[in-house]
Structures are given as structure tokens and as C-alpha cells.
Amino acid sequence: MRFTPQFLDDLRARLPVSEVVSKRVKLKKAGREWKGLSPFQQEKSPSFFVNDEKGFYHDFSSGKHGDIINFVMETDGASFVEAVERLAQMAGVALPAATPDAARHEQRRKTLYDVMDLAAKFFAETLVGREGARARGYLADRGITPAVQLQFRMGFASEDRFALKEYLGAAGVPVPDMVEAGLLIGGEDIPVPYDRFRDRVMFPISDVRGRIIAFGGRALKKDAPAKYLNSPETPLFHKGDNLYNLPMARKAAHDGASLVVVEGYVDVIAMVGVGFPGAVAPLGTALTENQLQLLWKMADEPILCFDGDKAGQKAAWRAAELALPHLKPGKSLRFALLPEGQDPDDLARSGGRAAIEDVMAAAGTLSDLIWAREIAGGSFATPERRAALEARINELSNGIRDDVVKKYYRQDMTERLQRAFGTGPKNYGGNYGGNNGGRGGFQPGGGGGGFARSPRPFTPGPAGRISGGGRFGANAGPQTIQRGPYQVVSPQLATSSIMRGQRSAISRREALIVQSLINHPWLLHDRLEEVAALELAHPEMHRLRAAIIAAFAHEHHHGDEAEQSEQMRSDLVKAGYSEQLQHVEQAVTTQAVWAARPGAAREDVLSTWTQLVALHRQWHSLLRELKDAELALGAEASETNYGWLRDVKARLAEVDGIEALIEGFGESSGRFQRSS
Numbered sequence: 001m002r003f004t005p006q007f008l009d010d011l012r013a014r015l016p017v018s019e020v021v022s023k024r025v026k027l028k029k030a031g032r033e034w035k036g037l038s039p040f041q042q043e044k045s046p047s048f049f050v051n052d053e054k055g056f057y058h059d060f061s062s063g064k065h066g067d068i069i070n071f072v073m074e075t076d077g078a079s080f081v082e083a084v085e086r087l088a089q090m091a092g093v094a095l096p097a098a099t100p101d102a103a104r105h106e107q108r109r110k111t112l113y114d115v116m117d118l119a120a121k122f123f124a125e126t127l128v129g130r131e132g133a134r135a136r137g138y139l140a141d142r143g144i145t146p147a148v149q150l151q152f153r154m155g156f157a158s159e160d161r162f163a164l165k166e167y168l169g170a171a172g173v174p175v176p177d178m179v180e181a182g183l184l185i186g187g188e189d190i191p192v193p194y195d196r197f198r199d200r201v202m203f204p205i206s207d208v209r210g211r212i213i214a215f216g217g218r219a220l221k222k223d224a225p226a227k228y229l230n231s232p233e234t235p236l237f238h239k240g241d242n243l244y245n246l247p248m249a250r251k252a253a254h255d256g257a258s259l260v261v262v263e264g265y266v267d268v269i270a271m272v273g274v275g276f277p278g279a280v281a282p283l284g285t286a287l288t289e290n291q292l293q294l295l296w297k298m299a300d301e302p303i304l305c306f307d308g309d310k311a312g313q314k315a316a317w318r319a320a321e322l323a324l325p326h327l328k329p330g331k332s333l334r335f336a337l338l339p340e341g342q343d344p345d346d347l348a349r350s351g352g353r354a355a356i357e358d359v360m361a362a363a364g365t366l367s368d369l370i371w372a373r374e375i376a377g378g379s380f381a382t383p384e385r386r387a388a389l390e391a392r393i394n395e396l397s398n399g400i401r402d403d404v405v406k407k408y409y410r411q412d413m414t415e416r417l418q419r420a421f422g423t424g425p426k427n428y429g430g431n432y433g434g435n436n437g438g439r440g441g442f443q444p445g446g447g448g449g450g451f452a453r454s455p456r457p458f459t460p461g462p463a464g465r466i467s468g469g470g471r472f473g474a475n476a477g478p479q480t481i482q483r484g485p486y487q488v489v490s491p492q493l494a495t496s497s498i499m500r501g502q503r504s505a506i507s508r509r510e511a512l513i514v515q516s517l518i519n520h521p522w523l524l525h526d527r528l529e530e531v532a533a534l535e536l537a538h539p540e541m542h543r544l545r546a547a548i549i550a551a552f553a554h555e556h557h558h559g560d561e562a563e564q565s566e567q568m569r570s571d572l573v574k575a576g577y578s579e580q581l582q583h584v585e586q587a588v589t590t591q592a593v594w595a596a597r598p599g600a601a602r603e604d605v606l607s608t609w610t611q612l613v614a615l616h617r618q619w620h621s622l623l624r625e626l627k628d629a630e631l632a633l634g635a636e637a638s639e640t641n642y643g644w645l646r647d648v649k650a651r652l653a654e655v656d657g658i659e660a661l662i663e664g665f666g667e668s669s670g671r672f673q674r675s676s
Helices: 005-014 017-021 068-076 080-091 102-128 130-141 146-151 163-170 175-180 246-254 265-273 289-298 310-326 344-361 366-375 383-398 403-421 508-519 522-533 539-553 561-574 578-587 602-635 639-661
Strands: 028-030 033-036 048-051 056-059 155-157 184-187 190-195 200-206 212-219 228-230 303-306 334-337
Touching: 005 068, 005 080, 005 289, 017 033, 017 048, 017 056, 017 068, 068 080, 102 130, 102 155, 102 163, 102 175, 102 200, 102 212, 130 155, 130 200, 146 265, 163 175, 163 190, 175 184, 175 190, 212 265, 246 289, 265 344, 289 310, 303 310, 303 344, 310 334, 310 366, 334 344, 334 366, 344 539, 366 383, 366 403, 383 403, 508 522, 508 539, 508 561, 508 578, 508 602, 522 539, 522 602, 539 561, 539 578, 561 578, 602 639
Parallel strands: 303 334
Antiparallel strands: 028 033, 033 048, 048 056, 155 200, 184 190, 200 212, 212 228
């Protein structure tokens, strides 16, 4: 058999039907499908439909139906072999050698798929059994419910060196098959092969058709040689050609969900859990060219989500450099940076879907990232330095292979350079010379912005130094509202949780909320659901709130309120939250909000608590509306949008005034820091 079923399946997976058909038929999007005029006979109304998810076309006028191979054969009059060869060339894959062993190899692969499925069942059974107790505890701590465990077919490999080997052997699987599938470690110097995965939470890895081809294992012991261990390269598994959660993400992307690339398995699961089913992850390595092409088959502009630290920035730059040569019209990347010190799992658990949406809305474009990296912290006071900057940018643009994309990158970068050093406007307003409908380049929800810690525009500074508010540059420039490209101007918004790009100080309001719970634990009896649902901006307050609820759940707080409060503090200190407790005290810079202090009467505590919570919710709601108002003004500087912005700010001022009525809130020495 010249072309094995596996090769043909891979070819179909690499080439969406719409991509092949569109070379002969002008297609238009029609819901989840594409439609066009029949290529097989004359017609005036479209009756030809393409469905990428199901991998077929159907022509109602002629009754013809098939996949990409059928289409090439029908439209080009090609033979089966010729059609496959043309499609392989289009997909950029090498044709398999025509050998008599091809059929035997394909049968061998089918056998290995069965072995991997048996292994997955064994790991799943171990997880729910007696030996899986520690693993279940770890997953519970990470917020991964039993339902999610089933959804992702998660499992556990016990510490026994031969547990899986004995299970598969009892099912009639030969040891060489186990070794070839990567499940056992064997070799000439290993007389008795043993299980590769031991004492690890197991994450099955599937191919595009949902067949298990490998495993990732997360160690439970802190001193394990490798925190994560993946299957080795096998006849089924090539880690640079696959992505974790590929089958689910492919369908989700087809249905319109964002395709988001995160770092690890748990990050993917957390993203799916808060409503981002298009999340995928590379398999223990940096993004590869094959994975990049796989992403572009599913979405035109996948979002790469990185940690907000220096390592995350470097990973973003590496991905940008990888992508540049391969850019095509309509195919690019967007980049989202998380708050420093948090990964998607942390953020999803602490802030839920809203927190992830904030990060995704702030995703920046590839061109923004390239420009920001090249000018970050640079001094361009001399013509020679400016010339060097231009040369570097030109070199990057020249690396783009597609001539059309290269032309527009040169134009975009030229405009940015002119704005920085030429005769054009000196204030980028967040747009950086890009032509994105007037929205800022580094701003949430706009034309691909999102690297801003302090969302101010890049502007040429003194002596030719370019500085700016992006995450890849320093802070600079006054914040004033003006007509033209959008920039974040409101100080309340610039330092709020809506702008997730910065790690802010603890707000007094959040500190008072937490302090009230510690000093008056009885609030948790009456208001537990309300406490759990509060949106807290600062990560320390999220963690401390969770620790308070956990301590409360132990139900060993006895005695009067003072004794219960003391017991609560003692539990928090034992759990390692001494530093966070100190930060709460430091954030409350006045003692005048006496109802949050120990000894206050219950009716006063409850009255102050109710006001705190109401104001906290109202403030967050207004911040979100403020962001929408500023985005609208950036897109269209109309009087209506100016009026909307003024109205939101007026209502924020009213909240400030109400806060001042609560005793102690209005003191100048203790105004809220607008981090929440």
C-alpha cells in the first residue's frame, strides 16, 4: 500500500477542505460552513457547501460529495495517486516511500494505538482506586474536579515499577510492544524492562482524531528528578508535531472560540474550565514550526499566552522570531502576557473567566511586540543609533518570505520610525504607527494591544530616548485625553484589575474586607457565599481569602469572638500567611474604620461590611464600563462617546464621595490606592 491510512488522515488534517476548494471556488462563510457556486455545473444560486470540521464538501446541484482527495480528482481529472501527490505538495509534507512493508507498519501502528488506550484505562482506574488518594488530593488542590478528570481521561501511575507492565501483560500485550509505545524503559543494558511512569498524575495526549498517542506525567514528590515527564518519540508520537488538547481545541476553534496557546497541561485544563475550550499547549518544548503550522490550520491569529516575567517575555520573542518568516496574508499571532508571578491556572482559580478575558482582550499584535522589543530602553540620541534601529527592523522585515506581508511590514515599521524620529506626529497614542482603525496598539480590546503595565503611549523622550508604558519598556509621558488614537488615560483604570498587566498594591478596601473577616469570623457563617464570590484584584488577597475560608471550614473556632479571631490568626500564621497579614495591616493606614477592628458591635460591623461590599462591587462595575467608554472614544472621538466617558467618571466620583462618608475612608492620609 503506497499511502497508508495514517498518512492520508494526516494529510486531511493538515489541509482544511475550504483551503483546497477555495483555489477553484469562491467561498463565503455561512455559519459553520462555507458556500459557493458548484464547480461541477452551471448555477446562479450557491448550492455547494464545505464543512471543515467534518472534512467534506457536498454539492446539492450534482449530488457529488467527498473529501479533499475526491475534490482534486473530480475537478482536475487526476488519479488517486496524482491527487494525493498534489495535496502533499500543497501541505508541504514528504510522500512516504513505496515499500512492501508499509502495510505491515500501518498494522503495527494500529496495535500500538490499542496498547496506549489500555494504558490510559489502567491509569484512570488507579486514580480512582486506593493508590490514587494522594493524586486525587493534588488534583483537588488544583481545583480539578472528578468531572474534569474524566473529561481529560486523567489517571495516576503508582510507585510500583511493574504495575502497568503486569496489567498489560495480563491483557496479552507483548513486552516489546510496551517498550515501543514508550510505556516501559528497556534496552540492551536493562535486563528487565520497567514502567516509565511511576508516582505521577497522568495526562493522556491525543492526536487530531482523538487517539491516545502519548502521556505526560506530573511527579507528586518534590524531589523527583523531573517535575514533568513526557513519552519518548515513538512510531505514534512526535512531540514537535502535536499539541495537548488538540481534538477539543480544533472543534472549538471551528465553532468560533479563541485558540489560545499556554504552557502546560494544568494551564490548558484551567482555561477550558473557565470557558476557553480552544486552549492548547506544546508538549514540554518551545513552540516548533510544525506546531505553528498546525495552529494556523485552526485559526488565523492564535493567541500565545506567556507568563509576565522576563522568561515569559523571552518566550514571546522566540515565538515571534519563529513566526516571522512564515507569515502569510491573514496569518499572524497575538501575544498576551499574564500578571507577573501568575500562570493561567493561578489566574483562572483566583479571578475566574473575567480575569482571563481581561488578559485575552489585552493581547498585542506581532508587529507591536517586534517594535516594542527593538526600542525597549534604547537611547537613540544620535543618527547612528537611529540608523542601527532602522537596519535591525529592516533585517527582521526582510526575513518574511511572503512578499505581500513583507511589503506591509516594511510600511508599518517605516511609519513607526517616522513617528519616532521624522516629521510626523510625535505621540503614538498607543497606535505605534499601525493602521488599526484608530485603536491603540497596546491597549485592551483594540487592534492587538496588550503589553501595557502602565498603559501610557510610547513617545520620544529627551535626547532621542524612546520610552513608554508597555511591558517591554519604561514608563513615560503624561496622561491626557485627546482626539486621535486611543490611549488609556484614566488613572483609576490604568492601575486597576481591569488592566491585568501590572502587579499593583493592595487597596485599602480589599484590606478592610479581609481584616473584617479575620476580626469578625462570624461574618463567614452568614455571608460565606458572598465572601467567596467577591472579586479581589490583588493575588495576595485572593490567597488569603481562600486560607480564611479553609480555616473557617475546620470548624474548630470556639469561644467568644475575640477567641475565634485569635484562633483564626493563629491558623493563618501556621499556614504560612504571616507576611500577608502584615501587608493587610500596612494597607489599612487609618484606625478610624473602627467597625472593622476587634470589639465592634455586630450591627456596626454588619452595616460597614454591607457598605464595603456594595461599594466594592459598584467600583468594579464602573471600571469595566470606563474601559468600554475609553475604547469607544478611541475608536470614534464623537461627542456621544465623550459624554459617556464624562458620565462614567462622574459616577466614579460619586462612589468616592460615598466612601468618604464611611468613617475614616475620606482621610487624606488613607485614600484608596486604585488597584482594585
